[in-house]
Amino acid sequence: MGKRRKKNLSLPQHMHKKGNNYYYVARVDGKNKWTALGNDLVTARLEWAKLENVAFNAGDLVTFDVAAQRFEFEVIPHLGSRTQLEYTRQLKKLRAVFGNVPLDAITPYFINKYVRERTKKIAANREKALFSTVFNHARVWGYTSAPNPCAGVKGNKETGRDRYIEDDEFCRVMEQACQPLRVTMELAYYTGQRPSDVLKILRSDIKDGALWIRQNKTRTPIRIELEGPLLDIIIRITTEMPPLRPGTMRTKHLIQNEHGQAVTYGSLKYRFAKAREKSGVENIQFRDIRAKSATDTDDRSTISHAQDLLGHKSRKMTEHYIKTRIGKRVSPAPKIMKNRSNTRTTT
Structure with missing residues (x-):
């Protein structure tokens, strides 16, 4: 036996x-x-x-769990590292509810019920979007021919993040930051890149007078000229690397911790939260640095420059990204003239 x-x-x-x-x-x-x-x-x-x-x-066996499992094997490994983590976490929540339910039995009623009853409303929106993606893959794989149950189901209302970091606030956090966090903040600001894209930069990405970056999220390639403050910070990072302990090897990453190893995203969040608390600055996140970079760039030059720096595909996306932080910049009304005729028509 x-x-x-x-x-x-x-x-x-x-x-x-x-x-x-x-x-x-x-x-x-x-x-x-x-x-x-x-x-x-x-x-x-x-x-x-x-x-x-x-x-x-x-x-008889095509449940949501079956489709989710195949999605994990075939789709998730080809996505960016941060997206992989998010999708894996979100799938765990979805499988706990829909795992054993046949795909054909899941209707818009159940999706709407899930979205409305989920305690974390923004997370519910993201999980609904992932459910829809998995279901569409299941249709392509031949697991079901039923219409996507997410169609027509409205998500919870969201208000876009509009926190702008003032220069004084940025400097106050910098003063409380450890050396790895300080240079990461500077590099994030001068390049306008997402935290994960900053942390993955290698020393070999510095070539031909530019910093070469391929964004994780959109796979957009960017070359940022090494000049001004960006050049200064690159020189400082490469010449002031911390000494290593005997028997250890230095990573190829540009941003390194006190032991010469790459700084992880989790470590970055912890270090930033600690420095923010000491500085007394409230309600800011590391990702807000990217928005500050875009906003300050637009204020100094043109919207197209900010768009190129951030790697956005459309000007509209960049405009929305910037204007929600500090509002659209407009000219005041014209000067009042005593003898100016009133051309408005009264009805």
Whole structure:
């Protein structure tokens, strides 16, 4: 008699999961023979049914969990690191509610109920968007032909973040920041890039008189000229790296911690929160530095410069990004003239 399963209890007899793949395990000549069934649960069950010579209806097992599992294997690994983390976290929430429900049984009523009853309203919007993405993939994979249940379901109302960091506030946080955080803040401001894109910059990305960056989120390539304050901070970073302890090697990343290793996103958030608390500046996040960079750039030059620096595809996106922080800049009304005729028509 074989050993009792301790995990993957929902799998049928002789079917096992190893890593991301499924296998049919049968005893042949006193030894276990492993036959690969693939990494898609529905396909694997169909192959298992052939080997077991039993009838199986694939549609009976196409639950949201099946689609989510394939999405994790095939789609998420090709996304940016931050998106991978967010999608994995969001899928965990969705699978806890919809995991065992057949895709065809999920209707707009249930999606709307989920969005309205979720305690964290903004998170509910993001999770609804991910559900919609997974469901669309499931349609392409042939798991369901039902319409996307997210269609027509309104998300919770959101108000865009409009916090602008004043120069004085920026300097106050800088004064309380440790060396790795201080240079990261400066580099984020002068390049206008997202935190994850700043942290991943390598020393080898400095070439041909420019800083070469490919954004994680949009894959947009940018070359930022090394001049002025940006050149100064790059020189300071590369010439003032902290000494290493014996037996350790320095990372290739431009931003390094006290031990010569890359600064992680989690470490950056912790260091920033600590410096912000000491400075007394309230209600700011590290990501607000990117908005400050765009806003200050637009104030000094043109909207197109800010658009190029941030890597936005449309001018409208950059305008919205900037104007929500400090409002649209307009000219005052004309000077009052005593003898100016009133051309307005009264009805």
